[in-house]
Amino acid sequence: MVSSDAARTTGPTPSPSPTRRVSTRIGAITPSATLAVDAKAAELKAQGRPVIGFGSGQPDFPTPDYILTAAADAVHQRVNHGYTAAAGLPELRSAIADKTRRDSGITIDASQVLVTNGGKQAVYSAMATLCDPGDEVLLPAPYWTTYPESIKLAGGVPVPVTADESTGYRVTVAQLEQARTDRTKALLFNSPSNPTGTVYPRDEVEAIGRWALEHGIWVITDEIYEHLVYDGARAEPISAVVPELADTTLILNGVAKTYSMTGWRVGWMAGPQDVIKAAVSYQSHLCGNVANVSQRAALAAVAGPLDAVAEMRDAFDARRRRIVELLNAIPGVECPTPQGAFYAYPSVKALLGKPLRGATPTDTVELADLILEHAEVAVVPGEAFGTPGYFRFSYALSTDALTEGVRRVGELLSEIN
Structure with missing residues (x-):
């Protein structure tokens, strides 16, 4: 009879399965x-x-010179050499709140803002904070390539709702309603849109917002391209058009596109205080504060002109x-x-x-x-x-x-x- 120990050592050692080396x-x-x-x-x-x-x-x-100057000055300030609050520099959070009132007509407090490592982290943090396993997120398509991956990483299920060139790549309330189930948790809304450049007119934004409000669906609105609009179009913030959505809307934004600061990696998420508080707790374990020099540069950007x-x-x-x-x-x-x-x-x-x-x-x-x-x-x-x-x-x-x-x-x- 072969002992169990001998049995375990007989023959070649199996190689680890490649599929098990990565989760x-x-x-x-x-x-x-x-x-x-x-x-x-x-x-x-x-x-x-x-x-x-x-x-x-x-x-x-x-990146504009005045922003570079602010960053250069920040490098030599010892206060920027150590850890700071995970939620972001208080001055930057306050400036983002002011900028949101100025540009979107939405009044928020600095405590409702979380500064993130670029817009991508804001997207993922929003999903991670809102989604439980199996929760569905309605995703108008064409969509930015990162959206579905962020939803899946957070345990959610992306549900594409597709529009084509015949409608200017804009989805309708009827399409959203057809895709809605009892597992629908949120709608990810992006206008102006990547990849299509689509801008939803105010009446369609309102119709979608009223529909989301009626059914208790969260809106995650990515407004990173808000200032890049043409032909008299206007980026209409959904929670400004439908103010009653304020308690179930997360606004995602950042300095990357408006100020040509893609490499500085500063974005943010704004929304109800309880959700932001939870997202701050998550970020405190994920990465802590965004780089302070980048935050100082972003402060100069959002507090400055739009020239x-x-x-x-x-x-x-x-x-x-x-x-x-x-x-x-x-x-x-x-x-x-x-x-x-x-x-x-x-x-x-x-x-x-x-x-x-x-x-x-x-x-x-x-x-x-x-x-x-x-x-x-x-x-x-x-x-x-x-x-x-x-x-x-x-x-x-x-x-x-x-x-x-x-x-x-x-x-x-x-x-x-």
């Missing part, structure tokens, strides 16, 4: 497609190829008009005119399933790969945003690069019969 929760995450496209473009550029990238979701303007964003908006507006004109001139491409942010989201469904350079792309992932290889242009396929058959083009690049990039794409796609 199921983390292993299920889909990497950020926009960052992956940027990384691939950078890799090819490093090889000497003249790649033009439309993947980047960041303004191509420098810089006005200049950026004018430049983006000219590029917006140019890229829409160029894209719509390509046979088989249909591009609605975006009213906000700095993205165009054309449909290329008419070009799929047709031969191109020895291949027959059946989805926009395959078509994007062909464009990168043969036209040396990087675009983000619609699969990343929950809607295959589309591309996202960021027009946060020079007009010359934009024009040349779309010209290359059009030249390649013209080979499709």
Whole structure:
């Protein structure tokens, strides 16, 4: 009879299962497609190829000088060299409350603000604070690639509600109602939108807000592109349009887009005090305070003027008009005119399933790969945003690069019969 100890040592030692080296929760995450496209473009550029990238979701303007000065001064202040409150510097929280009143017409107290490491952390912290396992979050699609992953990481279930170019990528109350179940906890609302540039008009914002209020559904509203609107459009804050939503709304925002501060990593979440208090407790264990120098820079930004964003908006507006004109001139491409942010989201469904350079792309992932290889242009396929058959083009690049990039794409796609 073989002893149990001998039995355990007989034969080769099994290798750990690869699926068990990483948790199921983390292993299920889909990497950020926009960052992956940027990384691939950078890799090819490093090889000497003249790649033009439309993947980047960041303004191509420098952070304004007065913000840099505030950061430089902060570096030499010893008070910024140690830990500070997990919720954020009191001065910054107060300035964010003032900025919210100024720009959105919503009155909040500094105690209702949590400063986060960029907008992405604000999104995840909102989900982690609100969602229990199995709670459903309605997610208008096309959606920003990080939204569904944040919902799933928090134990929630993303429920896409899809709109297309025929409605300007705006979902309706009827669609939301059809998707609602007894597990629906929240609606994630983003206007102006990434990836489409869609801006919901006031009457539609009100209708959606009234519907959420009627059914006791939380609204998580991402307002990061609030100042980048065109053609007289206005970003209508949902809890300003429907004030009764104040107790069931979380406002997400940050300095990244308005002040060209993507790398500074300062965002925030604002909402009811009990929820913010819980989110602060969570952040105290997750990471503690946001870097103090970045917070001081953000304080200068939100307390300062909006001159810089006005200049950026004018430049983006000219590029917006140019890229829409160029894209719509390509046979088989249909591009609605975006009213906000700095993205165009054309449909290329008419070009799929047709031969191109020895291949027959059946989805926009395959078509994007062909464009990168043969036209040396990087675009983000619609699969990343929950809607295959589309591309996202960021027009946060020079007009010359934009024009040349779309010209290359059009030249390649013209080979499709």
